[in-house]
Amino acid sequence: MSAVLDDLHAALGADCVRAGADIPARAHADASGVAPTRPLALVLPRDVEGVSRALAICHAHGQPIVTQGGMTGLAGGAHPYETDVALSLERLTGIEEIDVEAGTLTARAGTPLQVLQEAAEEAGFMLGIDLGARGSCTIGGNVSTNAGGNNVLRYGMTRRNVLGLEAVLADGTVVSSLNKMLKNNSGYDWTQLMIGSEGTLGVVTRVVLALQPRPEGVRTALCAVSDTRAALRLLRVLERRFAGGLLVFEGMWRDFMEAATREVGLAPPFAEPHELLILVEAATGEGEAGTARFEEVLGAVLEDGLVVDAIVAQSESDRARLWAYRESPYEYQPKLPVFVSFDVSFPRGRIGEAVADMQRAARAHWPDALSVVFGHIADSNLHLIVGGPGIDKKAVEERVYGIVASYGGAVSAEHGIGRNKRAYLALSRSEPELALMRTIKRALDPADILNRGRVL
Amino acid sequence: MSAVLDDLHAALGADCVRAGADIPARAHADASGVAPTRPLALVLPRDVEGVSRALAICHAHGQPIVTQGGMTGLAGGAHPYETDVALSLERLTGIEEIDVEAGTLTARAGTPLQVLQEAAEEAGFMLGIDLGARGSCTIGGNVSTNAGGNNVLRYGMTRRNVLGLEAVLADGTVVSSLNKMLKNNSGYDWTQLMIGSEGTLGVVTRVVLALQPRPEGVRTALCAVSDTRAALRLLRVLERRFAGGLLVFEGMWRDFMEAATREVGLAPPFAEPHELLILVEAATGEGEAGTARFEEVLGAVLEDGLVVDAIVAQSESDRARLWAYRESPYEYQPKLPVFVSFDVSFPRGRIGEAVADMQRAARAHWPDALSVVFGHIADSNLHLIVGGPGIDKKAVEERVYGIVASYGGAVSAEHGIGRNKRAYLALSRSEPELALMRTIKRALDPADILNRGRVL
Numbered sequence: 001m002s003a004v005l006d007d008l009h010a011a012l013g014a015d016c017v018r019a020g021a022d023i024p025a026r027a028h029a030d031a032s033g034v035a036p037t038r039p040l041a042l043v044l045p046r047d048v049e050g051v052s053r054a055l056a057i058c059h060a061h062g063q064p065i066v067t068q069g070g071m072t073g074l075a076g077g078a079h080p081y082e083t084d085v086a087l088s089l090e091r092l093t094g095i096e097e098i099d100v101e102a103g104t105l106t107a108r109a110g111t112p113l114q115v116l117q118e119a120a121e122e123a124g125f126m127l128g129i130d131l132g133a134r135g136s137c138t139i140g141g142n143v144s145t146n147a148g149g150n151n152v153l154r155y156g157m158t159r160r161n162v163l164g165l166e167a168v169l170a171d172g173t174v175v176s177s178l179n180k181m182l183k184n185n186s187g188y189d190w191t192q193l194m195i196g197s198e199g200t201l202g203v204v205t206r207v208v209l210a211l212q213p214r215p216e217g218v219r220t221a222l223c224a225v226s227d228t229r230a231a232l233r234l235l236r237v238l239e240r241r242f243a244g245g246l247l248v249f250e251g252m253w254r255d256f257m258e259a260a261t262r263e264v265g266l267a268p269p270f271a272e273p274h275e276l277l278i279l280v281e282a283a284t285g286e287g288e289a290g291t292a293r294f295e296e297v298l299g300a301v302l303e304d305g306l307v308v309d310a311i312v313a314q315s316e317s318d319r320a321r322l323w324a325y326r327e328s329p330y331e332y333q334p335k336l337p338v339f340v341s342f343d344v345s346f347p348r349g350r351i352g353e354a355v356a357d358m359q360r361a362a363r364a365h366w367p368d369a370l371s372v373v374f375g376h377i378a379d380s381n382l383h384l385i386v387g388g389p390g391i392d393k394k395a396v397e398e399r400v401y402g403i404v405a406s407y408g409g410a411v412s413a414e415h416g417i418g419r420n421k422r423a424y425l426a427l428s429r430s431e432p433e434l435a436l437m438r439t440i441k442r443a444l445d446p447a448d449i450l451n452r453g454r455v456l
Numbered sequence: 457m458s459a460v461l462d463d464l465h466a467a468l469g470a471d472c473v474r475a476g477a478d479i480p481a482r483a484h485a486d487a488s489g490v491a492p493t494r495p496l497a498l499v500l501p502r503d504v505e506g507v508s509r510a511l512a513i514c515h516a517h518g519q520p521i522v523t524q525g526g527m528t529g530l531a532g533g534a535h536p537y538e539t540d541v542a543l544s545l546e547r548l549t550g551i552e553e554i555d556v557e558a559g560t561l562t563a564r565a566g567t568p569l570q571v572l573q574e575a576a577e578e579a580g581f582m583l584g585i586d587l588g589a590r591g592s593c594t595i596g597g598n599v600s601t602n603a604g605g606n607n608v609l610r611y612g613m614t615r616r617n618v619l620g621l622e623a624v625l626a627d628g629t630v631v632s633s634l635n636k637m638l639k640n641n642s643g644y645d646w647t648q649l650m651i652g653s654e655g656t657l658g659v660v661t662r663v664v665l666a667l668q669p670r671p672e673g674v675r676t677a678l679c680a681v682s683d684t685r686a687a688l689r690l691l692r693v694l695e696r697r698f699a700g701g702l703l704v705f706e707g708m709w710r711d712f713m714e715a716a717t718r719e720v721g722l723a724p725p726f727a728e729p730h731e732l733l734i735l736v737e738a739a740t741g742e743g744e745a746g747t748a749r750f751e752e753v754l755g756a757v758l759e760d761g762l763v764v765d766a767i768v769a770q771s772e773s774d775r776a777r778l779w780a781y782r783e784s785p786y787e788y789q790p791k792l793p794v795f796v797s798f799d800v801s802f803p804r805g806r807i808g809e810a811v812a813d814m815q816r817a818a819r820a821h822w823p824d825a826l827s828v829v830f831g832h833i834a835d836s837n838l839h840l841i842v843g844g845p846g847i848d849k850k851a852v853e854e855r856v857y858g859i860v861a862s863y864g865g866a867v868s869a870e871h872g873i874g875r876n877k878r879a880y881l882a883l884s885r886s887e888p889e890l891a892l893m894r895t896i897k898r899a900l901d902p903a904d905i906l907n908r909g910r911v912l
Contacts (some may be wrong), residue, residue, distance in 0.1 A: 014673040024529075101688045101805030102836070148639050153699070157639060159648075175888045180803040181836040183604050183613060183869040185652055186877075187911060188893045192615075192648035198640055204585040232557045236580075240669040243739045244610070244700010283699050285749065293745065347636040349557030349857060380558070380637040413639035421642075428642040430531075432631045436900075437644045443899030455643060 004061045004085070005041055011053040018042040024242060027068060027086045031133075032076035032420055039066065039080035043087050048166065048174055048205045054087060054205065055449075056172030064452040067199040069141030070131035074343070075418025076196045077145065077454050084452075089140055092205060098123045102180040103211045104163060109204045116209070125211035127267060128155030132330070140204045146196030148218065148414030153378040154247045155212060158195065164208030165191040170201075178208050193440070198416050199406045199451040215247060215283030217290035220313040221298055222322045224274035225306070228352030228377070231243070231278055234306050235378055238280065241297045248281035249327050251377040253355060259372045260328035262295025269325065270309050273344065278377070279326050329385060339387030340396045345380045345413035346406045354407050355415035358384055361399055381413035401427050417455045425455070460517045460541065461497055467509040474498040475749065477764070483524060485590075486530035488876055495522065495536035497542050504622065504630055510543060511905075512628030512661065520908040523655040525597030526568060528589035530799070531874025533601065533654045533910050540908075548661060554579045558636040559667045560619060565596025565660045574667070581667035584601030584611030588786070595865055596660045600875040602652030604870030609834040610703045611668060612887045613870070614651065620664030621647040627659075634664050654872050655907040657900045671703060671739030673746035677754055678778045680730035683763070686835070687734055688763050691834055699754045704737035706782050707833040709811060716784035717826045725813035726765050734833070735782050742781065779866055785828065785841060790827065795843030796852045800860045801836045801869035810863050814840055822847060837869035857883055859892045873911045881911070 018024075019041045028036035041289075043049055045051045058065050066084040067157045073079075080086050082283075089110035091146075097106040100123060109117055112224060114134040120127045129142055131149030143165065147158045157353070164179035177191055194202050211220045225231045230388070231251060238246050252260075254275055260266050269277070284290040295310070301307045313319040333339060355373050361370035369388035375381050386396050401411050405427040411417075426434065437456055463471045474480075475497045483494035514521050522540040528533075536542050545566035553562040558580060563572055569583075570590040574581045585598055587605030597623065603614045605663070611617060622633035633647055637878070650658050671736055681687045687707060694702050706717075709732055710754075716722050725733070740749040750768070758765045769775040789795060802810045808909045811829050818827035825844035829838050842852050857867050861883040867873075873881055882890065 009890045039552065099803065099805055100692075101685075102803045103692075104803075146639070146641055146645075152639060156616070156640075159645075160612070163806070169892070173891070175892050176886060177889060179866075180865055181801040181869070183608060183801050183832070183835045183837045184866040184884075185602055185613075185868045185870050185872050186866045187873060187881055187889070188614075188649070188653050188657075188896060189602075189651075189847075190889065190892050190896070192651075193644070193896075195645075196646075197644050198742055201644075212641075213699070215699050216696065229557075236556075236559075240672065243669070243671050243741070285699070289745070290748065294739065345637040345639050347555065347558045347560075349555055378641070379639045381639040398659050400639065410635075410640040410642045413637070414641055416641045417643060425643055428640075430632060432629050433633060433643070433646065436625070436631050436646050439899050440644060440646070440649075440896070442893050449826070 002058060004063045008041065009058045010336045011057060012043065012045060013052050015444065016046065016050060017046050018044070023178055023365065025168055026071060027080065027088060030071040030073045030076060032074050032079055032418065034046065034076050036078045037080050037082050039082065039084045039086040041085045042059050042339055043085060046091050048168065051087070051168045051203055051205055052172040052174050055168050055170060058085060058449050059171045059447055061140065062449065066451055066454065067203050067441040069110065070133065070136040072137040072417060073141065073416065075412065075416045076420040077416055077451060079419060081453060087203065090191060095119050099180060104180045105209045106178060107139055107212055109207060110138050113137050113139055113142060115299055120211055120377050122193035124214070125210065126214045128212045129158050129162040139207050142196070143195055143204050143207055144199045145416045148379070148381065150248070152376060153249055162195055162207060163210050165194055165204055166206035167194050167202040167204050170447065178206060181208070187335060189345060191279060198418060198455050200441060200455050201450065203455055214243065217285045217287070218247065218281055219291065219294040220284045220319045220322055221280045223278045223307045224309040225276050225278060226308060227275055228355065231276055231377055232348055234278065234301060237301055237306065238282065238297065242282040242284065245283040245449035247283060247377040248279060250279040251375060252277045252279065253373045255359065256372040256374045257325065259326045259332065259370060263332035264328045266324055266328060267313055267330050273383060274308065279322060301363045328376070329356055333385055333387065334349065335390045336387030336389040338393065339385055340391065340393050342384040342400055342414040343413050344382055344384070344409055346407050346409040348377070348380045350407045351377060351380070354403060354409065355382065358400060358401050361403065362386060365399065366396065397424070419454055422455065457628060459518045460513060463513045464497065464510060467504050467513060468499065468501060472500050472502065474500070477802055480526060483536065483544060486529045486534040488528040488530050488535055488602055488874065490532050490535045490875065493536050493538050495538065495540045495542040497541045499541060500676055502547050504624065507543070507624045507659055507661055508628040509625060511624050511838050514905050515627045515903055516539060518903045519803065520905050523659050523825065524590065525566065525572055525594035526592040528593040529601065529872065529874060531598065531868065531872045532876040533872055533874035533907065535875060537909060538567055543659065551575050555636060560636045562634060562663045562668055563595055563663055565663060566594050567735065569595055569598060571594050576667050580670070582670045582842070584617040584668045585614055595663050595825045599651055599660050599663055600653070600655045604835070608832060609705055612696040617665050618647065618651055618663060619666050621650055621660055622662035623650050623658040623660050626817035626903065626906050630659060634662060634734055636664055638666070653902065654874060654911050656897060656911050659906070659908065664732065671701065673741045674703065674737055674739050675747070675750040677736045677777055678725055678766040678767045678774045679734045680726060681732050681734060681738055682764060683731055684811065686762060687732055688804055690734065690757060693762065694738065694756055698738040698740065701739040703739060704735060705834040706735040707831060708733045708735065708781060709829045711815065712830045713781065714827060715788065716781045720784045722780055722784060730764065735778060782830070789841055789843065793845045794844030794847040794849065796847065796849050798840040798856055799871040800838055800840070800862065800865055800867060800870050802838065802860070802863050802865040804836045806863045807836070807838065808863065809832060810859060811838065813859050814856060817859065818842060822852065823857065853880070858906045875910055908909070
């Protein structure tokens, strides 16, 4: 190990390499709940050349590296093993360019998402990527994990927002495709391999993102429907009627709403509880014409009985009140003594059965636990939280992932596999797929230094 | 060779293997203009198992294979060398499922695009992929080339429309991820590698596509602007005002409009010629409210001078009349004695300079040739046609691709590299990128049997 450290020191300078007690606590743990661990060393390059030199050295020594961004990941992808050298991109920050005519933003990978969002807005655009950790997570991490979040229905996962990348390969080679063009079929799009591979195939150092026009006249409603089938019919109607304007379609089941009122003290939105509530947002244009358009569409789905009750937000405070239900888990989840939270997806047509299965499992096996289901129905992505005293996390995981597998679902919809879900990956992927992933990994990182022990 | 043929015969049956004069002419040439060539043999598997057996045999013998779909490609990707075994997917046709709730369509790779479009419409949706060759091209070919076309501004390239794939690897391994979920971050998304790699990394056999809601109230206008800069400002305004409703934004420069009137006899749309015309379509909703919304937005850009003149289509025949300009090259291009057509992209902000450069080059070097520029401005993708007697195709290509390189553009925006643009790929890609592509190719196809001599 000291040979690696010596080489890193010599190549990067003493101020870019930390070891032992000099490694700050923020490098010891991400947000995945794994016990903090001090890595062997922390490398803090100042530029892409520094990243390149660090990787070349680790490659030569067969020294595993874990890349760290905002440390907000929930799957343990950036959480160090004690045998890892941690590579932090915290010094590779800043927006390099906003090209208004191309509609692009170019930034260094360590830049926090929110910084990019604010710069995009200042330039009269918006970013298609948004998630709860916006203040801390970095765009490099978003790209590496193909982050999802709040805007996926309209703007897609992070993948869809990326036009170009610069990345450093395992041996230190810098590959750069800082493409600003929406269409480019000139050779393999290798950037697609980096997106979502959780840092196991390369280290993303620069990102070109497509900017989006800011939607005008965003309106909000809470709709009660009888069941998931009705919710999916409603989704089809709203997608057609609002055309590209439908922005949000978030499902909250009855157990979720009960927890929101019981645990956080929110007033129930309707006089009677409903099986399923849908939080809807759509951009229908400024002014009275936009309001009329939104209300006409909602009026039609109420009239034909597809929606059994609805509240339309008349003000920003109304809107905040409706969103408070959706955000209620952020209030009570951290207070649970033990909890397991899931980020799974199902083919949309099977969501109803899958939710019923999960609710049945919770009642049968964890009758005293809090258990809530909610999520991005339009994106086929559900979240499930099971929490309470004396929960056996592993037993809960095995049961829930078993349900996921039985419906042909995905064990991770948006958070990734990291360290924590490796054992379950084979439930969502066949052996030939896993073999292909290993072939790709071996080709790009033959010494297996990049995020070793993650994903595969 | 006869050993390969014997093995193919034995494994697939005599009716699935043709040789010599039994190979029909359609397997001799794609639409790229390369002289027809009879391949060594033609294999016509009936199912994915047949594809798998054929590839395993060719892999064992080191026998190159060229995969053929609708033979509409313009880059020579499916055009056979005489040393190739051609693998046609023409028997792998048919839609296997439309899942209305998941919003997905699953089809075998040899199914023509138009069959999928019609099935999607019958189910109350639309497909996000459309291109001129829709009647002949196959969805497998669309995926392999990441086809662009008419809908990219709103629905993206083919890549964005693909949720799942089944593919056969070079050694015959079948990998299947017939994913219907919009979010799935469970391991590497290997399907991204297949999309756009032009059949060099695997043979796509099944496709799951996302279905789109049909846009309501599509309206059309032809707008005259002073230059490309004004066009890009107009694009930003329309994208914001029409939100997700802007569907078409096609640029036609003055030389293009002159050819449309001179060669095809179309009446000029405006009393005076303009530097640049933009064909605009947007979905603004059914009925009078939709009409009012469209006209209000156009009225505003006319009033502030961004658009200097405009024609709004009042009927389907008006709409057809406006589209006739955009489609005029389909009339005169086939009659040109020699022509070169380009499919290039530039960062949007540089389109104006690049077009001027190309026009200057045409006047200086091919003064007697017909030369027109048009294209998908919003997508950063331009088409250029240079045609006439005595054109030296290679000289034209070298000059135009030189201009593309000087602006950091792409030698292929949507048609791909195939055989015909291999010599120019290095103008758009750096050596480390090309090396990475070769690494990927070697890992997935070590015997280099899949579309050998294409792309790389």
